[in-house]
Amino acid sequence: MSRKLRFGLIGLGEIAYSSTGHVLRQTANAEMIVGMDPLADIAASYAATFGIPCSTNLDDVLNHPDVDAVIISTPHNLHVPLGIQAARAGKHVIVEKPMATTLEDADALIAACKEAGVLCSSKEGSVRYQPATAKAKELIEQGAIGELMATQVSGASNKPPSYWTGGYTGRVQTTWRKSKLESGGGVLMMNYIYDFYRLRYITGQEIVRVFAEFGTYRTPVEVEDFITLTLRYANGALGTWMASSCAPGASKAGARGTKASDNRIFGTAGQIVFDNNALLVYTDNDVEGLTPGEWTQLSFPQQSDNYAYQVYFEQFAEAVFAGREPDIPCEEGRKTLEVLLAAYRSGETHEPVTLGAVDDKR
Numbered sequence: 001m002s003r004k005l006r007f008g009l010i011g012l013g014e015i016a017y018s019s020t021g022h023v024l025r026q027t028a029n030a031e032m033i034v035g036m037d038p039l040a041d042i043a044a045s046y047a048a049t050f051g052i053p054c055s056t057n058l059d060d061v062l063n064h065p066d067v068d069a070v071i072i073s074t075p076h077n078l079h080v081p082l083g084i085q086a087a088r089a090g091k092h093v094i095v096e097k098p099m100a101t102t103l104e105d106a107d108a109l110i111a112a113c114k115e116a117g118v119l120c121s122s123k124e125g126s127v128r129y130q131p132a133t134a135k136a137k138e139l140i141e142q143g144a145i146g147e148l149m150a151t152q153v154s155g156a157s158n159k160p161p162s163y164w165t166g167g168y169t170g171r172v173q174t175t176w177r178k179s180k181l182e183s184g185g186g187v188l189m190m191n192y193i194y195d196f197y198r199l200r201y202i203t204g205q206e207i208v209r210v211f212a213e214f215g216t217y218r219t220p221v222e223v224e225d226f227i228t229l230t231l232r233y234a235n236g237a238l239g240t241w242m243a244s245s246c247a248p249g250a251s252k253a254g255a256r257g258t259k260a261s262d263n264r265i266f267g268t269a270g271q272i273v274f275d276n277n278a279l280l281v282y283t284d285n286d287v288e289g290l291t292p293g294e295w296t297q298l299s300f301p302q303q304s305d306n307y308a309y310q311v312y313f314e315q316f317a318e319a320v321f322a323g324r325e326p327d328i329p330c331e332e333g334r335k336t337l338e339v340l341l342a343a344y345r346s347g348e349t350h351e352p353v354t355l356g357a358v359d360d361k362r
């Protein structure tokens with residue numbers, strides 16, 4: 001039988017319980033063998049559901065001789081200190097998104113993993129395995145939209161008060177999501193980090209200037225519940241962004257992917273619109289599967305987020321076995337984080353923040 005990468009889980013709350021545990025059961029080349037959470041009842045219920053030993057003691061994971069790698073699913077400000085401890089214990093590290101809440105922390109984790117000779121990966125990059133995302137990247141590489149001119153992301157959700165103290169399922173009663181220090185940010189950091197990574201990945205362009213305005217309108221929390229952004233990409237392309245977690249009438253879990261969201265990529269020769277599990281593509285060019293001068297709808301099988309997570313864990317295990325970098329090393333997580341933190345800085349100072357050189361010829 002081929003080898004499986006053996007994961008230890010650190011943090012057994014909502015994502016570990018509702019997603020990771022089930023995904024790893026389906027993953028051919030990986031498995032979880034032990035878990036820990038400081039809350040005894042959470043550790044006990046995880047052990048009962050998934051049949052692995054779970055305790056409240058971090059050493060039970062980090063000193064476990066059979067653990068190859070850890071998955072850290074905790075409040076955001078703990079990703080880095082726990083990741084550094086895991087790296088120093090010789091374990092490869094996967095951190096849930098965002099990989100850190102500050103760039104200093106991100107750098108410290110990357111350095112610790114390098115020093116220990118272990119791999120480090122940030123999980124928001126799993127969106128690249130969603131079929132529509134992968135296809136959009138392929139179409140852009142085939143020249144379907146020409147040169148990137150602009151991107152638009154717009155989405156609204158309406159998170160109920162219970163979300164802020166218990167997530168979507170209420171598995172753990174906690175206040176970290178409300179705290180700027182512990183979460184690093186609101187709807188942008190928590191939810192739209194995926195879209196930032198997705199756009200960077202699909203377009204191959206870095207965001208080099210950002211101007212943001214944000215506020216907290218309907219939620220008793222320290223973080224933003226509404227944010228708007230204007231962006232510049234390195235090639236001079238533009239971007240707009242509007243995201244909310246407090247929009248009356250929107251769905252609870254987020255309108256990304258529902259009718260209330262409208263995400264588009266505009267190029268000099270075409271346009272791509274994300275429409276649930278479909279892409280609507282317009283092109284002026286000759287591209288296989290598309291008709292020049294017309295809109296084409298490309299549909300994909302309904303895939304849950306867990307599908308992309310499974311591919312993500314598989315590729316991470318393959319990378320460990322092959323002794324190569326994972327598809328999404330933590331350096332990628334850092335680049336995405338840098339843009340998010342620049343947005344918050346801009347919103348606080350009411351000034352644009354520049355991260356790199358812009359082709360301003362346009």
Ligand SMILES: NC(=O)c1ccc[n+]([C@@H]2O[C@H](COP(=O)([O-])OP(=O)(O)OC[C@H]3O[C@@H](n4cnc5c(N)ncnc54)[C@H](O)[C@@H]3O)[C@@H](O)[C@H]2O)c1
Nearest residue numbers: 010011012013014015037038039073074075096097167172
């Ligand atoms: N819930 C989701 O749908 C979802 C989806 C994608 C990603 N994520 C990410 O997963 C991570 C965890 O989110 P969640 O929703 O599961 O939160 P959660 O609050 O439900 O669970 C976090 C768990 O971490 C534990 N914890 C706290 N301090 C710890 C420590 N020092 N060591 C080990 N464990 C500790 C808590 O006791 C809790 O059980 C976050 O990065 C979040 O952004 C969550």
